[in-house]
Amino acid sequence: MFGLFKRKINEALPDCWKEYLANFSEKQNLNIPITESKFVVLDVESNGLDPKKDKILSIGAVRINNNKIDTSNSLEIFLNQSEFNPEAAPIHGILKNGKTEKISEQDAMRKLVEFINSDIIVGHSIVFDIAIINETIKKYVNDKLLNKSLDTVLLYKRFKGGDFKVGDSTSLDVLCDEFKIPKSDRHNAAGDALITAILFLKLISRLKQRGVINLSDLLKNKRLL
Amino acid sequence: MSNTITHRIYDFLKEHPPFSFVSKDDLLEISSQISVLYLESGKILFSQGEKPPGYFYVVREGAVQLYNEFKSEKILIDICDEGDIFGIRPLISTDQLYTLTAVVSEEALVYQIPTSAFGVIMQNNKGVENYFSSSFAAGVRNPYAKYSKQRIFDSGEEYLKEDTDLTEVQTVKYNQNIITCFVDTSIQNAAKIMRDNRVGSIVVVNGNQNPIGIITDRDLRNKVVAGDLCIDCEIKDIMSSPVITAHADSTAADLQILMIKKNIHHICITENGTPNSKMVGMVSEHDILVLYGNNPSVFIREIKRAKEVTQLEKIRYRAEQLLKKYLKQEVSISYISRIMTEINNAINIRAIELTITKLANKGKTTPNIKWCWLALGSQGREEQLLRSDQDNAIVFEDVSEKEYKNVKSYFLDLAKGVTEILNKCGFSYCPADMMASNERWCLSLKQWNEQFNTWIYTPSSKAVMYSTIFFDFNPIFGDFELAEKMADNIYKSINNQESFLSFLAKNALESPPPLSFFREFMVEHNGEHKNEFDIKARAMMPLVDGARVLTLAARIKGINSTIKRYDKLAEYETENKELFEQLADAYEIVMRFRAMQGLKHNNSGRYFRPEELNKMQRLMLRNCFRPIKELQTILTVRFNLKMFR
Numbered sequence: 001m002f003g004l005f006k007r008k009i010n011e012a013l014p015d016c017w018k019e020y021l022a023n024f025s026e027k028q029n030l031n032i033p034i035t036e037s038k039f040v041v042l043d044v045e046s047n048g049l050d051p052k053k054d055k056i057l058s059i060g061a062v063r064i065n066n067n068k069i070d071t072s073n074s075l076e077i078f079l080n081q082s083e084f085n086p087e088a089a090p091i092h093g094i095l096k097n098g099k100t101e102k103i104s105e106q107d108a109m110r111k112l113v114e115f116i117n118s119d120i121i122v123g124h125s126i127v128f129d130i131a132i133i134n135e136t137i138k139k140y141v142n143d144k145l146l147n148k149s150l151d152t153v154l155l156y157k158r159f160k161g162g163d164f165k166v167g168d169s170t171s172l173d174v175l176c177d178e179f180k181i182p183k184s185d186r187h188n189a190a191g192d193a194l195i196t197a198i199l200f201l202k203l204i205s206r207l208k209q210r211g212v213i214n215l216s217d218l219l220k221n222k223r224l225l
Numbered sequence: 226m227s228n229t230i231t232h233r234i235y236d237f238l239k240e241h242p243p244f245s246f247v248s249k250d251d252l253l254e255i256s257s258q259i260s261v262l263y264l265e266s267g268k269i270l271f272s273q274g275e276k277p278p279g280y281f282y283v284v285r286e287g288a289v290q291l292y293n294e295f296k297s298e299k300i301l302i303d304i305c306d307e308g309d310i311f312g313i314r315p316l317i318s319t320d321q322l323y324t325l326t327a328v329v330s331e332e333a334l335v336y337q338i339p340t341s342a343f344g345v346i347m348q349n350n351k352g353v354e355n356y357f358s359s360s361f362a363a364g365v366r367n368p369y370a371k372y373s374k375q376r377i378f379d380s381g382e383e384y385l386k387e388d389t390d391l392t393e394v395q396t397v398k399y400n401q402n403i404i405t406c407f408v409d410t411s412i413q414n415a416a417k418i419m420r421d422n423r424v425g426s427i428v429v430v431n432g433n434q435n436p437i438g439i440i441t442d443r444d445l446r447n448k449v450v451a452g453d454l455c456i457d458c459e460i461k462d463i464m465s466s467p468v469i470t471a472h473a474d475s476t477a478a479d480l481q482i483l484m485i486k487k488n489i490h491h492i493c494i495t496e497n498g499t500p501n502s503k504m505v506g507m508v509s510e511h512d513i514l515v516l517y518g519n520n521p522s523v524f525i526r527e528i529k530r531a532k533e534v535t536q537l538e539k540i541r542y543r544a545e546q547l548l549k550k551y552l553k554q555e556v557s558i559s560y561i562s563r564i565m566t567e568i569n570n571a572i573n574i575r576a577i578e579l580t581i582t583k584l585a586n587k588g589k590t591t592p593n594i595k596w597c598w599l600a601l602g603s604q605g606r607e608e609q610l611l612r613s614d615q616d617n618a619i620v621f622e623d624v625s626e627k628e629y630k631n632v633k634s635y636f637l638d639l640a641k642g643v644t645e646i647l648n649k650c651g652f653s654y655c656p657a658d659m660m661a662s663n664e665r666w667c668l669s670l671k672q673w674n675e676q677f678n679t680w681i682y683t684p685s686s687k688a689v690m691y692s693t694i695f696f697d698f699n700p701i702f703g704d705f706e707l708a709e710k711m712a713d714n715i716y717k718s719i720n721n722q723e724s725f726l727s728f729l730a731k732n733a734l735e736s737p738p739p740l741s742f743f744r745e746f747m748v749e750h751n752g753e754h755k756n757e758f759d760i761k762a763r764a765m766m767p768l769v770d771g772a773r774v775l776t777l778a779a780r781i782k783g784i785n786s787t788i789k790r791y792d793k794l795a796e797y798e799t800e801n802k803e804l805f806e807q808l809a810d811a812y813e814i815v816m817r818f819r820a821m822q823g824l825k826h827n828n829s830g831r832y833f834r835p836e837e838l839n840k841m842q843r844l845m846l847r848n849c850f851r852p853i854k855e856l857q858t859i860l861t862v863r864f865n866l867k868m869f870r
Contacts, residue, residue: 060230062227067262067263068260068261068262068337069260069261069263070260071227071230071231071234071259071260072257072258072259072260074227074230075227076227076228076229180286181286181334182237182285182286188229189229190227190228190230191230193227194229194230194233194261197261198261198334202263202332205263205265205332
């Protein structure tokens with residue numbers, strides 16, 4: 001869990017990180033309706049599934065404000081990674097030195113923290129995404145993300161309750177079919193972030209009917225399953 | 226900014242009008258400014274009378290219904306699904322309020338597009354503007370929704386061509402005798418010309434008869450009489466210029482939108498639509514308003530005043546054009562059938578009145594007794610959309626044996642005259658002669674009661690067949706109390722002879738099933754309509770017959786329309802509420818479908834070839850056939866029909 005304990009801001013940190021930490025200086029009010037909250041839905045594409053060893057290839061993110069996905073305020077960045085695992089490329093469609101403009105890992109992290117502020121991060125199996133981002137950030141500052149997070153996989157299990165059976169697939173593809181979410185060009189960070197955002201809205205709408213109204217209701221219990 | 230997301234939205238929008246008319250760069254720009262809304266079923270996106278925000282909407286997934294609320298009545302105007310655009314009012318004018326309420330009927334993803342993003346593009350693109358102007362004037366998002374969707378997708382060309390269909394209904398009669406003058410005419414002379422010709426406006430033309438300005442009496446009042454200019458000044462000082470022009474082919478919708486946008490009341494019609502060609506006429510705002518007078522209340526007023534049968538004929542033809550327009554605009558069937566019933570009934574009443582006058586002129590006066598004209602069959606059920614065969618009857622008060630002969634002879638004469646007029650108006654004679662002019666169906670109350678009792682107590686197959694037509698009687702003219710007495714007798718007899726309902730129910734099951742085991746349409750195997758699907762026998766009859774027997778069994782009185790019967794049944798039997806609602810919907814769909822087919826092929830719409838339908842139509846019909854099977858199961862169980870086998 002990422003704590004909200006007060007930190008001393010170290011003067012030696014880069015400015016962007018100082019600004020990022022400053023976002024957390026006020027305690028967030030969790031007693032507001034979910035529909036009036038801000039979220040950043042995030043997806044990371046990497047060249048492997050080991051946060052310690054593998055690298056981020058791209059990040060896609062969209063904002064949800066007042067239950068609305070604001071696509072004009074979205075993030076899509078591709079990273080210039082010298083180490084490159086060719087086997088992962090066909091899945092993600094990201095080719096090393098492809099046409100897309102790429103930025104350095106450090107610039108990417110700067111852009112990312114500027115984008116997310118102190119908003120709650122939402123993602124599908126978000127633990128991995130946050131872990132690999134934290135590993136990357138660690139190379140530049142001795143710190144990690146402070147944002148609260150919500151995992152759409154866990155929200156889905158919570159929605160299913162007793163109907164969820166161990167072994168049922170919770171892949172984004174399967175959930176998109178179940179929730180009738182259109183899914184063109186999947187396996188691209190920004191595209192997946194958009195789909196995950198829609199899935200998130202559908203899940204919170206269903207959970208709302210079961211009394212999950214405020215942000216605090218959504219955040220508690222989140223590890224119940 | 227994420228290019229991937231922008232492109233994904235672009236890929237969707239480019240397939241749908243009016244975005245299909247927009248250039249790639251412009252559309253990418255629009256796509257980058259969109260918000261995605263997820264809306265739960267039942268959510269109200271905006272309400273009638275609200276001020277529109279700076280957005281309009283496109284359905285990405287799910288469905289949104291648009292309602293018009295009038296005197297606490299909700300009329301379904303339109304159902305928007307994937308790719309449909311709605312809430313476009315802010316695009317046309319900023320100061321107007323929403324005229325419809327948008328309710329999410331199926332959980333939906335909706336793109337919210339800022340109006341500002343679209344305004345510029347609309348002005349630069351003829352196709353887009355046309356699209357919106359016709360949508361706007363029609364009062365709905367897309368006048369060609371659903372049924373001609375495929376064509377709209379193809380290209381702008383096709384869409385614009387399709388426009389002419391609407392013009393047929395709404396031909397603008399523009400004035401071709403335009404009073405003109407030249408620029409150097411004095412204001413005084415121009416005013417004289419206007420006065421002499423008794424016109425409110427004068428068009429200023431050059432030597433080639435191209436319009437260069439216009440003066441209305443309002444200009445004279447405001448600019449001259451108010452004292453700003455002298456009457457000797459030249460006309461060019463006060464004329465409005467340049468003139469707004471349009472092509473003669475412009476639809477009423479186009480012209481109306483042009484007037485609203487430019488805040489003008491007159492449009493010059495020129496040869497090529499620009500001010501640089503010869504003027505051929507002028508359309509005023511008034512002309513357009515007259516055109517929109519093509520509405521039901523105007524029809525009914527005209528029918529009530531009609532002196533000649535030919536007038537009735539013409540009005541009925543125009544009503545059919547209105548029907549066509551309503552069907553295209555997807556106005557709800559219950560609303561359409563209510564209006565068409567009103568019109569048909571008004572024609573029927575007028576035909577009776579005209580005949581009474583005609584008989585009186587010949588010295589035959591109406592007997593001074595109570596009597597009533599009854600509509601039967603589909604007119605009796607208030608669901609006659611197209612002009613089909615007439616079925617009617619007369620009931621009159623019981624009279625002494627001595628009077629009977631004269632009374633009956635008068636009503637037979639009356640019925641003969643009325644059926645003749647109806648026939649001329651396109652309601653052809655009933656081939657089975659179930660008309661008031663047949664002495665069997667022009668009876669006294671006592672005789673009718675005996676007739677119904679015979680059918681109820683000795684339900685032969687013929688008796689059941691008659692019941693299906695005569696039980697749906699609806700009083701049209703005269704003393705409605707007589708009709709009520711007939712209904713009372715029917716219910717009394719059914720109470721004594723409950724088994725009659727089983728015969729009716731059995732009859733309702735005898736219609737052939739619409740679909741084969743493999744969900745294919747069952748077509749006729751031989752005869753004139755070989756390989757065609759009979760929508761009346763296979764889908765409408767089971768629904769109509771089922772509704773009748775169930776309402777009779779529930780002793781629900783005074784409701785004849787099949788849709789209303791199912792609605793009422795849904796109230797009575799809450800445990801089957803969902804099924805009855807589905808049946809009401811199903812009937813609405815098949816009625817609409819049949820009317821569309823009928824108008825398309827200029828026939829009754831009863832038969833069609835399943836392969837001519839597109840995929841969506843097939844799917845829609847198949848889905849509405851599903852509850853018919855359940856209905857038949859209910860009938861079998863409830864009326865113990867297994868024993869009949």
